[in-house]
Amino acid sequence: MVEQERIEQEKRRWIYRFPPCPWYDVEGVQSWLEEMAAEGFHLCKDGFWFGLVQFERGSPQQVRYRLQAAEKQVSMWNDDGGYPDDESRELTAEMGWQFVSSYGEFFIYRADSREAVELDTDPTVQALALEKVRGRQKSSVVSYALWFILYPLARLRFRWVSAWVSAGTPIFLGTVWLALSLFWSQTRTLVRLSRLKKRLEAGEPLTRRSDWRSRATRHHFMRVFDLALLLLWIVLLLRAWSVDILQEDRIALEEYQGDLPFVTLEEFLPELEPHFWQSDRDHTPYEERSTYNRYSNFLKDGSDPIAPRILYYTQSKRVTADGKELFDGYIRLEYTQMAFEFLAVRLEEEIYQNAADASYFSPLTCPPVEADSARMYSSIYPTLLIRRGRTVLQVQLRLERDGSPVPPEEWVPVFADFES
Secondary structure: OHHHHHHHHHHHHEEEEOOOOOOOOHHHHHHHHHHHHHOOEEEEEEEEEOOEEEEEEOOOOOOEEEEEEOOOOOOOOOOOOOOOOHHHHHHHHHOOOEEEEEEOOEEEEEEOOOOOOOOOOOHHHHHHHHHHHHHHHHHHHHHHHHHHHHHHHHHOOOOHHHHHHHHOHHHHHHHHHHHHHHHHHHHHHHHHHHHHHHHHHOOOOOOOOOOHHHHHHHHHHHHHHHHHHHHHHHHHHHHHHHHHHHOOOOEEHHHOOOOOOOOOHHHHOHHHOOOEEEOOOOOOOHHHOOHHHOOOOEEEEEEEOOEEEEEEEEEEEEEEEOOEEEEEEEEEEEEEEOOOHHHHHHHHHHHHHHHHOOOOEEEEOOOOOOOOEEEEEEEOEEEEEEEEOOEEEEEEEEEEEOOEEOOHHHHHHHHOOOOO
């Protein structure tokens, strides 16, 4: 019982708060900490951690807090462990100031006595110290631009339309928002530090600010908003990963009830319809294969704000009659209807560029068809890429009839006749 009471008292000894000001708001942080101390809540040693601030309950006291720009980047992995060097701590202690914690790129000192001399009285000297923090922030902005904007674009080879269609609007825009938010956060910090430096260079001293509460509301709102978007983005990623792993978006061809805007193998070879169809992978009826073996004979039917209809269709069939092989083939069709024609133009070009990057790519001559754009290439199998209006169709086909390949001149005009 005594032990339990001691634990409860220990819990009541500490309180935790979210910081109402970002680390570069020097005046706001100092004012907030001093008001907390006046209410009896004193910043603990190393009190800033993982987005929270730890305070110890005590008697209300008028103390002063000051933020000092760190000469080197504050990090627990540095030789100094993210603390001021011993000489600086001894010097400030002689002046009546004790190091308490770090926040961002600043060290926080506290003076309990009114007799303690101010750490910095010359704004020009403060500006010089702040310039080192500002220089590190410049490097951070450049790094974020390289790693979160330019590098992803370079990895995509600036083919953003095909990435958008593949990922889907929620995940794609969420990723863009996350990257831009991270970059903007670093840029905004640099701007605020630059403004503060200009004030100090003009001889304007740092003052106690009473409006930190009004800014705190906006600061907390943006933190909650960004966190909510991040969690939503993670949920969407996990959901997309789950759908792909569990193959929840795959529909067996014989189960699909919708209308297809393109020609299928059965329509291309109607004379073979009466015969028995079976997979060319294991020579067993498709119905006897498990869900995890659906490498072919399925489709995906989806939509997106940027692409009202997206169809992925794959079929692998082998037709036999009286022990004789009549037909053996594989087809994969990707039908994408874009919201705007300029996006369809861009998508077609990116699909072709992606295929051209492969080592097994080789261009082929495309038979004449009615379309805004049509081209052929070999990418493992002969592939037709065609665009009509807002719709892009990609057809990859391997056909053997009576042991001989079906030439493109025979199948390309048929599959090029699709609904756009």
